[in-house]
Amino acid sequence: MGYLSRSLGILTxxxxxxxxxxxxxxxxPLKPRVPPDQIAEAKAxxxxxxxxxxxxxxxxxxxxxxxxxFNCHGKEGKGDGPAGQILNPSPRNFTNCKFHKKRKDGxxxxxxxxxxxxxxxxxxxxxxxxxxxxxxxxxxxxxxxKEGTE
Ligand code: HEC
Numbered sequence: 001m002g003y004l005s006r007s008l009g010i011l012t013x014x015x016x017x018x019x020x021x022x023x024x025x026x027x028x029p030l031k032p033r034v035p036p037d038q039i040a041e042a043k044a045x046x047x048x049x050x051x052x053x054x055x056x057x058x059x060x061x062x063x064x065x066x067x068x069x070f071n072c073h074g075k076e077g078k079g080d081g082p083a084g085q086i087l088n089p090s091p092r093n094f095t096n097c098k099f100h101k102k103r104k105d106g107x108x109x110x111x112x113x114x115x116x117x118x119x120x121x122x123x124x125x126x127x128x129x130x131x132x133x134x135x136x137x138x139x140x141x142x143x144x145x146k147e148g149t150e
Pocket of ligand 1: 026027029032033063067068069070071072073083084087089090091092103107108109111112116119120121122124128129137138
Protein backbone atom coordinates (compact mmCIF):
# COMPACT_ATOMS: atom_id res chain seq x y z
CA MET A 1 0.00 0.00 0.00
CA GLY A 2 2.84 2.36 0.89
CA TYR A 3 4.37 1.87 -2.52
CA LEU A 4 1.05 2.51 -4.27
CA SER A 5 0.32 5.75 -2.47
CA ARG A 6 3.88 6.95 -3.05
CA SER A 7 3.49 6.22 -6.77
CA LEU A 8 0.21 8.06 -6.80
CA GLY A 9 1.89 10.98 -5.08
CA ILE A 10 4.62 11.08 -7.74
CA LEU A 11 2.01 10.78 -10.49
CA THR A 12 0.00 13.66 -9.04
CA UNK A 13 3.15 15.77 -8.83
CA UNK A 14 3.97 14.97 -12.46
CA UNK A 15 0.50 15.92 -13.62
CA UNK A 16 0.79 19.15 -11.69
CA UNK A 17 4.14 20.01 -13.26
CA UNK A 18 2.87 19.18 -16.76
CA UNK A 19 -0.23 21.32 -16.24
CA UNK A 20 1.91 24.23 -15.04
CA UNK A 21 4.15 23.91 -18.09
CA UNK A 22 1.13 24.00 -20.38
CA UNK A 23 0.26 27.55 -19.26
CA UNK A 24 0.27 29.70 -22.39
CA UNK A 25 3.02 32.17 -23.08
CA UNK A 26 3.40 35.11 -25.37
CA UNK A 27 4.79 34.32 -28.79
CA UNK A 28 8.08 36.24 -29.22
CA PRO A 29 6.83 39.84 -28.80
CA LEU A 30 9.92 41.34 -30.47
CA LYS A 31 9.38 39.61 -33.81
CA PRO A 32 7.39 41.66 -36.35
CA ARG A 33 3.83 40.57 -37.12
CA VAL A 34 3.42 42.51 -40.37
CA PRO A 35 4.38 40.44 -43.46
CA PRO A 36 7.71 41.52 -45.05
CA ASP A 37 6.04 42.82 -48.22
CA GLN A 38 3.87 45.24 -46.23
CA ILE A 39 6.12 46.26 -43.37
CA ALA A 40 7.75 49.34 -44.95
CA GLU A 41 4.34 50.76 -45.77
CA ALA A 42 3.03 49.98 -42.28
CA LYS A 43 6.04 51.58 -40.57
CA ALA A 44 5.60 54.76 -42.60
CA UNK A 45 2.03 55.32 -41.36
CA UNK A 46 1.74 58.25 -38.97
CA UNK A 47 -0.60 58.30 -36.01
CA UNK A 48 -2.94 61.26 -36.68
CA UNK A 49 -4.13 61.48 -33.05
CA UNK A 50 -2.09 63.77 -30.75
CA UNK A 51 -1.15 62.35 -27.33
CA UNK A 52 -3.09 64.91 -25.30
CA UNK A 53 -4.45 63.97 -21.85
CA UNK A 54 -7.99 64.15 -23.31
CA UNK A 55 -7.13 61.71 -26.11
CA UNK A 56 -5.37 59.34 -23.69
CA UNK A 57 -8.53 59.34 -21.56
CA UNK A 58 -10.56 58.55 -24.69
CA UNK A 59 -8.14 55.72 -25.51
CA UNK A 60 -8.54 54.28 -22.02
CA UNK A 61 -12.34 54.40 -22.31
CA UNK A 62 -12.20 52.63 -25.69
CA UNK A 63 -9.70 50.04 -24.44
CA UNK A 64 -11.88 49.24 -21.44
CA UNK A 65 -15.19 49.58 -23.29
CA UNK A 66 -16.24 49.55 -26.93
CA UNK A 67 -12.92 48.09 -28.16
CA UNK A 68 -13.16 45.10 -25.76
CA UNK A 69 -9.33 45.06 -25.66
CA PHE A 70 -9.20 44.69 -21.86
CA ASN A 71 -10.98 41.30 -22.06
CA CYS A 72 -7.78 39.78 -23.40
CA HIS A 73 -5.05 42.35 -22.71
CA GLY A 74 -6.21 43.09 -19.15
CA LYS A 75 -7.07 46.48 -17.64
CA GLU A 76 -3.43 46.94 -16.61
CA GLY A 77 -2.29 45.94 -20.12
CA LYS A 78 -0.33 42.92 -18.88
CA GLY A 79 -1.97 40.47 -21.30
CA ASP A 80 -3.82 38.74 -18.48
CA GLY A 81 -7.46 39.66 -19.09
CA PRO A 82 -10.17 37.10 -18.25
CA ALA A 83 -10.48 35.88 -21.87
CA GLY A 84 -6.74 36.22 -22.48
CA GLN A 85 -5.88 33.64 -19.83
CA ILE A 86 -7.15 30.78 -21.99
CA LEU A 87 -5.47 31.95 -25.20
CA ASN A 88 -2.32 30.39 -26.62
CA PRO A 89 -0.25 32.33 -27.54
CA SER A 90 -1.26 34.78 -24.84
CA PRO A 91 -2.15 38.41 -25.59
CA ARG A 92 0.52 41.08 -25.79
CA ASN A 93 1.81 42.43 -22.50
CA PHE A 94 1.82 46.18 -23.11
CA THR A 95 3.87 46.96 -20.00
CA ASN A 96 6.92 45.51 -21.83
CA CYS A 97 8.86 48.60 -22.97
CA LYS A 98 11.15 46.51 -25.18
CA PHE A 99 8.11 45.58 -27.26
CA HIS A 100 7.13 49.24 -27.76
CA LYS A 101 10.66 50.20 -28.78
CA LYS A 102 10.60 47.54 -31.51
CA ARG A 103 7.30 48.65 -33.05
CA LYS A 104 6.12 51.71 -34.97
CA ASP A 105 2.51 52.82 -34.42
CA GLY A 106 1.71 51.74 -38.00
CA UNK A 107 2.69 48.14 -37.22
CA UNK A 108 0.32 48.05 -34.25
CA UNK A 109 -2.36 49.59 -36.45
CA UNK A 110 -1.79 46.88 -39.09
CA UNK A 111 -2.43 44.12 -36.52
CA UNK A 112 -5.55 45.80 -35.15
CA UNK A 113 -6.83 46.06 -38.73
CA UNK A 114 -5.72 42.64 -40.06
CA UNK A 115 -5.31 40.54 -36.93
CA UNK A 116 -2.35 38.30 -36.14
CA UNK A 117 -2.98 35.04 -38.02
CA UNK A 118 -3.12 31.89 -35.89
CA UNK A 119 -3.79 33.81 -32.66
CA UNK A 120 -6.80 35.15 -30.73
CA UNK A 121 -5.98 38.63 -32.07
CA UNK A 122 -8.55 38.96 -34.81
CA UNK A 123 -9.26 41.92 -37.08
CA UNK A 124 -11.09 44.56 -35.02
CA UNK A 125 -11.49 47.29 -37.67
CA UNK A 126 -14.33 47.77 -38.55
CA UNK A 127 -15.80 44.90 -36.45
CA UNK A 128 -15.39 46.71 -33.11
CA UNK A 129 -13.76 50.11 -33.73
CA UNK A 130 -13.02 52.70 -36.42
CA UNK A 131 -9.52 53.53 -37.73
CA UNK A 132 -9.49 56.77 -35.73
CA UNK A 133 -10.44 54.90 -32.56
CA UNK A 134 -7.62 52.40 -33.20
CA UNK A 135 -5.03 55.22 -33.39
CA UNK A 136 -6.50 56.67 -30.17
CA UNK A 137 -6.17 53.29 -28.40
CA UNK A 138 -2.58 52.85 -29.68
CA UNK A 139 -1.56 56.03 -27.83
CA UNK A 140 -3.14 54.63 -24.67
CA UNK A 141 -1.46 51.22 -25.10
CA UNK A 142 1.91 52.99 -25.35
CA UNK A 143 1.28 54.54 -21.93
CA UNK A 144 1.43 51.09 -20.24
CA UNK A 145 5.22 51.25 -20.68
CA LYS A 146 6.33 53.45 -17.83
CA GLU A 147 9.85 54.20 -19.16
CA GLY A 148 8.67 56.36 -22.07
CA THR A 149 9.42 55.07 -25.55
CA GLU A 150 10.18 58.04 -27.73
C1 HEC B 1 -9.89 37.86 -28.03
C2 HEC B 1 -8.71 38.38 -27.40
C3 HEC B 1 -8.17 39.72 -27.83
C4 HEC B 1 -8.85 40.92 -27.91
C5 HEC B 1 -10.31 41.20 -27.61
C6 HEC B 1 -7.87 41.90 -28.31
N1 HEC B 1 -6.64 41.32 -28.47
FE1 HEC B 1 -4.95 42.24 -29.12
N2 HEC B 1 -3.92 40.51 -29.00
C7 HEC B 1 -4.47 39.29 -28.62
C8 HEC B 1 -3.45 38.26 -28.74
C9 HEC B 1 -3.61 36.79 -28.42
C10 HEC B 1 -2.28 38.91 -29.20
C11 HEC B 1 -0.92 38.28 -29.48
C12 HEC B 1 -0.80 37.98 -30.97
C13 HEC B 1 0.56 37.48 -31.38
O1 HEC B 1 1.35 37.07 -30.54
O2 HEC B 1 0.84 37.55 -32.58
C14 HEC B 1 -2.62 40.31 -29.34
C15 HEC B 1 -1.74 41.27 -29.79
C16 HEC B 1 -2.04 42.61 -29.95
C17 HEC B 1 -1.11 43.62 -30.39
C18 HEC B 1 0.37 43.40 -30.69
C19 HEC B 1 0.68 43.39 -32.16
C20 HEC B 1 2.14 43.20 -32.43
O3 HEC B 1 2.67 43.91 -33.28
O4 HEC B 1 2.77 42.33 -31.81
C21 HEC B 1 -1.80 44.81 -30.43
C22 HEC B 1 -1.27 46.18 -30.80
C23 HEC B 1 -3.14 44.53 -30.01
N3 HEC B 1 -3.28 43.19 -29.73
C24 HEC B 1 -4.12 45.50 -29.89
C25 HEC B 1 -5.43 45.23 -29.50
C26 HEC B 1 -6.45 46.25 -29.40
C27 HEC B 1 -6.24 47.71 -29.68
C28 HEC B 1 -7.59 45.61 -29.01
C29 HEC B 1 -8.96 46.22 -28.79
C30 HEC B 1 -9.49 47.09 -29.85
C31 HEC B 1 -7.27 44.20 -28.86
N4 HEC B 1 -5.95 44.01 -29.16
C32 HEC B 1 -8.17 43.23 -28.49
C33 HEC B 1 -5.77 39.05 -28.21
C34 HEC B 1 -6.77 40.00 -28.19
